[in-house]
Every structure is written in structure tokens, then in C-alpha cells.
């Protein structure tokens with residue numbers, strides 16, 4: 173049937189670029205909404221494997237539950253019951269925020285898990301959907317048209333370039349998004365990077381490696397997220413994989429990438445450099461860092477962009493890190509990407525049958541997604557930056573005030589580590605992006 177006579181929104185040809193958390197979540201959300209023609213193109217030859225953990229807050233667990241993949245995730249993840257913010261140098265607790273009732277309060281738990289568990293569960297969900305076709309080892313080279321029908325050029329690893337036409341293109345191609353760069357160029361603007369000045373080590377320690385040390389084992393067996401803070405640096409850590417792996421992720425001044433002339437994002441790092449960055453942290457932290465085998469230290473540059481003027485052009489929308497990359501200090505980056513996909517599936521489902529070939533309706537519908545998501549995501553990106561600044565304060569009045577606020581945490585309902593702050597948790601965790609999309613769609617569409 174030629175597409176010009178299409179009468180069912182579920183027959184729209186949905187092309188997703190990138191199979192990260194955003195792309196997998198988007199593809200699955202469209203399949204669950206009944207869409208029948210979803211193609212996912214991914215540059216890597218498989219899902220890839222980042223040896224790192226991830227926090228999965230209740231707002232994203234709500235979406236993952238609707239997508240039918242939460243049970244598989246919960247089977248391995250840690251159900252977090254509290255967070256402890258400590259002085260890096262002494263291990264002294266600055267604040268302890270109990271989170272015993274997150275599930276009761278928000279309907280879903282706050283989990284920490286292995287990235288491969290989250291990505292694998294989403295992928296398993298996708299594989300059960302005949303509507304979703306994966307094309308690995310296939311890179312998007314360029315978008316030749318954004319409207320009315322997006323056309324794209326792909327280059328498979330072992331073959332010649334080919335062209336694809338879509339009805340809607342959803343670009344979840346990450347921080348280095350080709351689509352974003354081209355979209356902004358077409359709109360006569362550029363996508364400027366904002367220097368965060370920060371880089372991160374990511375470390376995973378096994379139960380076997382920690383078994384000799386009772387203090388370490390206590391961390392591994394806990395249901396607690398621990399953050400050790402120091403001037404310009406911190407380490408956040410939590411158990412994953414049924415308490416068999418302890419995941420540590422840090423943030424420190426970026427000295428290795430700042431001078432680099434190319435756009436490198438990760439690098440093998442030196443263990444002695446890592447130990448010297450955290451030289452004044454307490455013996456417990458040192459013992460853990462010392463467990464990392466030489467040659468297995470990896471450092472990530474933490475990158476963000478200045479807010480974009482728009483996420484949508486023609487029949488193309490950006491998703492996840494492609495449009496709102498964030499510092500990790502609020503643990504919401506992947507959560508936001510997965511929520512984006514769920515919101516897109518809701519709004520696109522609402523395109524009326526007689527408007528399926530009307531480019532203006534498609535653009536306006538995608539703009540509703542942007543109106544729903546951009547203010548929320550921008551606020552969280554700013555909050556993550558702000559939280560990092562406060563966590564990394566050096567000696568002085570501002571730090572004294574911060575530590576006083578940490579001490580009062582129970583009374584004020586607010587702590588300076590915004591991730592752990594009950595008031596911020598309430599704002600983010602109670603957000604039901606799918607419900608909001610359904611409630612707000614008509615009103616927002618009418619404003620365009």
C-alpha cells in the first residue's frame with residue numbers, strides 16, 4: 173500500500189538512530205503503543221558493554237514497568253534504602269538521608285544496577301516485538317532531508333552506503349549526535365559544547381576482590397548509596413548485580429582531556445594518577461581504588477552542551493543525550509532519555525488518521541514533545557550542574573554553610589546534595605511523564 177493512502181498512525185515508518193538507553197526505550201515504547209514499522213540503526217556491532225553501574229530512580233522505573241521490563245531489572249538491582257554523604261578525607265558522615273519508603277511514596281523503587289542489566293532488559297523487551305528491526309554496525313552518515321519525509325544516508329560497516337526514507341526520525345545518537353549538528357546547521361546555528369571541566373573514573377569491584385575487608389563488605393552488603401566529597405572531587409558508590417559488584421564513579425577536574433585536540437571521550441588512565449587525585453581521601457577509599465588492576469583504569473570526559481534552541485525540525489526529533497546531555501550528579505541522564513521515548517510514543521499516537529501525511533501536524537506533534545520535556549530536562553541539567561558545584565566546594569564560608577545544611581537534613585527536608593534531597597526527589601520521582609503527556613497534549617498542541 174503506498175504511504176500516501178495510509179490511514180493508521182501505527183503504520184508510520186519510525187526510524188530510531190542509536191541503540192543506547194534512549195533509542196532502546198524509544199523503540200520499545202512505540203512497539204508497545206502498537207506501531208508496526210520501527211527500524212533501529214546502531215553504529216556499534218552490538219549493544220556494547222560499559223562496565224559501569226547506573227541509578228534507576230522511581231520516575232524511570234514507572235516507565236520501565238509500563239514497558240514490561242521492570243521485573244527483569246528488579247531481579248538483579250539493589251533496592252536503595254538510604255544515602256550517606258561523607259567527608260572524603262575522614263569518612264565522617266555529613267548527612268544520612270533515609271529512603272525507606274520510596275516505593276510506598278512514589279509507587280516504584282529507587283534502584284542501582286549494572287548498565288548491562290538495564291540495556292539488556294530493554295533489548296530483550298525489544299526482541300519480543302516483531303515490529304522492531306535492528307540494524308547494527310550501521311552508522312548514520314547524514315540526514316539529507318528533515319521534511320516532509322526524513323531521508324537518511326547510512327553506511328554499514330561492510331557495505332556501500334544506502335538511503336532510507338522515514339515518516340518520523342527519532343535521533344537518539346548521543347552526545348556526539350550527527351543529527352543534532354546537522355539540524356542546527358540547517359537552522360543556521362551551531363551546537364556549542366559547554367566545558368564542564370570534569371572527568372570521571374568508573375570502577376567495578378567484585379565480591380571476591382572485597383571479601384578480605386569487613387569494612388568493604390559492609391558497603392557491598394548495604395542498601396545504601398555513599399558519596400565521599402572533597403574539594404573539586406567526589407566519589408559515588410553503590411552495590412549492583414545482586415550485591416556481587418560494588419560500583420564506584422567519580423568526578424574530578426579534567427586534566428587529561430582538556431588539552432586534547434581531538435574529540436576523545438574515554439581513555440585508559442593511569443592508576444597512579446587516579447590514586448594521586450584522591451590521595452587525601454580516607455583509607456577505606458584508598459583500599460578500594462587500590463584494588464583496580466593496573467591498566468584497567470578508565471576515565472571519561474564529562475561533556476554537556478549549551479541548551480539547544482530546539483529539539484525538533486520538520487519530522488525529526490532529538491532524544492536523550494543528543495539534546496540534553498547532563499552531568500551525572502543527579503543520576504537522571506538515562507532516565508530522561510527513556511522518558512523522552514515514552515512521551516514521543518504517546519504524542520505521535522495522537523496524530524489523527526487524516527493528518528498522517530500533513531507535515532505541519534507531524535512537526536507540531538513533535539513540538540508538543542519538546543514543550544513537555546525541554547523545561548523539565550533543562551531544569552534537571554541545571555540542578556545537576558549546581559549540585560556538582562556545591563559538592564565540590566573548597567574550604568571557606570560557603571562550605572561551612574553547606575555542611576551545616578547537611579547536618580540539619582532531617583529537619584529542613586532539603587540537603588545540598590540534590591540527588592539525595594527529599595524535596596528534589598519528590599519533584600522528580602512523582603513526575604509521571606506519560607500521564608502528563610496525555611493530560612497536556614491538546615492544550616499544548618493548541619498553543620502551536
Ligand SMILES: Cc1cc2nc3c(=O)[nH]c(=O)nc-3n(C[C@H](O)[C@H](O)[C@H](O)COP(=O)(O)OP(=O)(O)OC[C@H]3O[C@@H](n4cnc5c(N)ncnc54)[C@H](O)[C@@H]3O)c2cc1C
Nearest residue numbers: 190192193194215227311312346492493500504505506507
Ligand atoms: C559517569 C556517568 C554516570 C552516569 N550515571 C547515571 C545514572 O546513575 N542514572 C542515569 O539515569 N544516567 C546516568 N548517566 C547518564 C547516562 O549514561 C546517559 O544520559 C544516557 O546513557 C544517554 O543515553 P542516550 O541513549 O541518549 O545516549 P547514548 O547512550 O550515548 O547512546 C547513543 C547511541 O547512538 C549510537 N550512535 C552515535 N552516533 C551514531 C551514528 N552516527 N549512527 C548510528 N549510531 C550512532 C552510539 O553508538 C550509541 O549506542 C551517567 C553518565 C555518566 C557519564
